[in-house]
Amino acid sequence: MAQRLASNKKKVAIIAITAFSLLFSAYQGLHSKNVAKGQHSEDTKPLVDVLTIQRKDMTKTIDLTGQTVPESQVDIAAKYTGKITQINVELGQYVTPGQVLLSQDSSDIDLSIEQNNASFRQANADAIESNATFEANYQKAQSDYQHSVTTYQRYKLLYSQGAISKEVLDNAEQQMISSKSVMESWSKQLMAGSAASVESKRASRDKAQSVIDALKNQKDDLTLRAPRSGMIGFRQAEVGNIVSAGQKVLSIVDNSNIYIDCSVSEQDIGQVVLGLPTTIGIESLGKSFTGKIIYISPSIDSKTQAFTIRMILDKPEDSIRSGMFARTTINTILRSQTLFVPKEAVLSLNGKDRIFVVNSSNQVEERIVQLGLRNDKSIEIISGIQDGETIAVSNLARLKTGSAITPNILAE
Structure with a gap:
């Protein structure tokens, strides 16, 4: 029994030693491969996208949504x-x-017009009659005055001849004065236009006419x-x-000109100017059209906090209807003839912005740069690089001054 136990222990020891040897050999082999792999990795130049920069106009694309608007809709x-x-x-x-x-239906108005025509005719007749009476009275006053003057002159001659008494002459003079007063009263009314009674009749006639005119206008509005x-x-x-x-x-739509109205944010309105070309896509038609900006609202909308702009299509089609959904693209110039790089080319670290310039030997130089304007894809570089230099655009985390790279040249 003791011999059997000793034999088993010996076998276990042999197996353990063999297993340890195999594991150690495997570890040594794996370690050697990792070391070789690490040495190979250190010797490999990283593949980096590079781009040669040139001075160009830096643009910004503004994407807007809006709808088509007709020339007019009444x-x-x-x-x-x-x-x-x-x-x-x-x-x-x-x-x-x-x-x-x-x-x-205008039947009720037609009846009212007929009734008021009758009133007008009566008022007009009254005005004519009143004016005729006034004219007759005025003519009579003139005639009476002329007669009284003639009588007085005749009596004055007779009195000088002793043919009549002083009393008769005085009566003739008083009659002349009275007739003159009456005539002057009628003359004053005539010079003022006409007598109050005549004016009253004319006012009634004119009022009747105005009622008829209003009814006719109302009928026309029907x-x-x-x-x-x-x-x-x-x-x-x-x-x-x-x-x-x-x-x-009813409504009348005039599609002789088609406009597109869009809202522009306060941030972007400074780059939008009259005459700027635009591209307008009408999704329901699956077509794009060119146009230009013809109107910019002078003030911001207090509700939307945006400015309204209007564009006109260069060549509208009959298939375009008002109220269609439209997507508009506007390319604006942020800065003319400046240097700018893709956003991916700038590495910001510890409060400083840097880029990596690649020389003709494909070696990297790290530079601190000053940034300027930005758009959706690019950043303006105010200082730190020169026109015509080549910069790294990818793999920036693996780069430092003196690093050698394998360049992948990107199209400008």
């Missing part, structure tokens, strides 16, 4: 409540200025006409419908 509403008696247009029909679109040319884009009216005053019944 909503037409009824001015008065009433029944529709005639509709002369259909949806999609082209109309011209002044064309009759719709008519409302016939809705096209204020401009365009296409009927909305119709909500049928013969027999009762429409209310102010109710929209």
Whole structure:
């Protein structure tokens, strides 16, 4: 029994020693490979994207969304409540200025016009009669005065001959003075225009005429006409419908010019100028169009906190309708003829910005630079590099002054 135990222990020891030897050999082999691999890695030059920079205009792309807007869209509403008696247009029909679109019932107004015409005729007759009476009275006053003057002159001669008494002469003189006063009173009324009684009659006549004119204007307003040319884009009216005053019944859309309205943020509005070319995509049509900016709002919208700009298409198509969703791209110049690099080319560390310049021997020089403007993809370099130098764009974390690289030249 003791011999068997001793034999087993010996076997276990042999197995353990053998296993340890195998593990040690494996470790040695793996370590040797790692060392060789590390030496190979240190000897390999990193592959780095490089780019030669040149002075160019630094641009910024502004992407906006908006919608198409017609040359004009005019909503037409009824001015008065009433029944529709005639509709002369259909949806999609082209109309011209002044064309009759719709008519409302005017029978009540026609009756009022007829009644007021009768009142006008009576008032006009009264005014004519009053004026005739005034003229007759004025003529009579003139005649009476002339007669009294003649009588006084004759009596004055008779008195000088002793044919009449002083009393008779005085009476003739008083009659002349009285007639003159009456004539002057009528003359003053004539010079002022006419007598108060005549003016009153004329005022009644003119009032009746103004009522008739107002009724005729109201009747004319019951016939809705096209204020401009365009296409009927909305119709909500049928013969027999009762429409209310102010109710929209038709609209005219003029698509002779198509505009695109977009909102621009306060941050970007400084780069937007009139005449700037734009690219407009109409998603529902799957097409892109060119255009230009023709309007920039002078003040910011207090609700949207943005500025509205309007663009016009260079070559609009009939397939474009108002209200279509549009995507607009505007390329603006941030700085003319400046140096700028891709954002990936700048390494910021410990509060300093640096880039890596690659010389003709493909060796790297680290430089501290001063940054300027930025756009979506690039950063302006104010100082630290020169026009025509080549810079590293990738693998920056593995670079330092003196590093040798394998360059992968990128197109400008």
